[in-house]
Amino acid sequence: MKSLLAVLFLCLTVSTAAAGEPSYGAPPADLAEHLERLKRAYPGVIADYDKAKLTLKSGVTIPMSDGRRDKSFDELLDDPDVDDMFAIPYPAHTKPKAPGVNVDPGRVRVEALFRALYGDCRKGEAALRMRRVPWFGGSVLITTRQGVDRALEATARDLAKLPKPMMKYLAPSAGTYNCRAIAGTQRLSMHAYGASIDLNTEFADYWRWRKPGKDGKIAWTNRMPMEIVEIFERHGFIWGGRWYHYDTMHFEYRPELLAR
Ligand SMILES: [Zn+2]
Known part of the structure; x- marks a missing residue:
């Protein structure tokens, strides 16, 4: 009886650990499709890819995989490789719902890839090549690199057709360009590249x-209408409301995650 209890206890602790701390790092089955989309999204920067690496037009190469398949969620964010970017699929064009723990597509x-795409703001703003784009009674500063400014203008044109209460x-x-790290981290935010926009705070x-709730989980909540999303x-913009660590006013240009 004692040993049965011990086995039961072991099973329980193992399954709890697995549920609380999933591991990442295995490449997704449809990696080739993602890489093709990535290359097509940024044709001026990405020259090619193969199993081992991404090759940029500058000649710089970025390793495809570090071979690790046991990354924790924090390691995934802090030290990702190229295939890790596609480990969590982005559920585009679906009804919003509370994402699972750490599901942050x-x-x-x-x-290294994003600095190549947009430049490093810490070395000066000029590299980001930004311009002002009209935004509903005002204007916002957005990067012209990778066509983000044109994508935002096209977004604004469609948003302007929505019913008035949506405005x-x-x-x-609440902001576009801001040369800063993500709150609580050392990692550059998409705002540091001038490639994202926050709506009305x-x-x-x-x-x-x-x-967090009594169970330690973050309770998801959202007021952003889906017509806007x-x-x-x-x-080509993904929405921060589809993240477990949600940020519902945040949109960033990531066409590689969206099937067109
Ligand atoms: Zn934001």
Whole structure:
């Protein structure tokens, strides 16, 4: 009886650990498709890819995989390789719902790639080549690299066709370019590349603004209408409301994660 209890106890602790701390690092089955989409999304920067690496037009190569298949969630964010960026699929054009623990599709970014795409703001803003784009009664500063400015203008044109009560969510924008690390981390935010936009903070929900529940889990909440999300996704922007660590006013240009 004692040994049966011991086995039961062991099973319980093992399964709890596995549920609380999933491991990442195995390449997704459809990796080739993701890589093709990545190359097509940034034709001016990415020359080619193979099983071992991504080759940039500058000649720089970025390793495809570090061979690790046992990464924790924090390691996935802090030290990702190229195939890790596609480990969690982005559920584009679907009804929003509370994501599972640590399901943050799009938050895994290989910094070397993004610095190549947009430049490093810490070395000066000029490299980012930004311009002002009109935004619902004001304007926002956005990068012209990778066509992000044109994608945002196209987004704005479609958003302007929405019914009037939707406009309050869009402006004033809580920010676009900001040379900073992600709160609580050393990693550069997509705002540091001028490739993302925050909408009106008055209607925003953000995981850090809420205490976790009694079970330690973050309770997902959202007020952003899906009509708005749908338009952004159509133009290549992913939405922070689809993350377990949600940030519902946040949209960033990641066409490689969106099937067109
Ligand atoms: Zn943001």
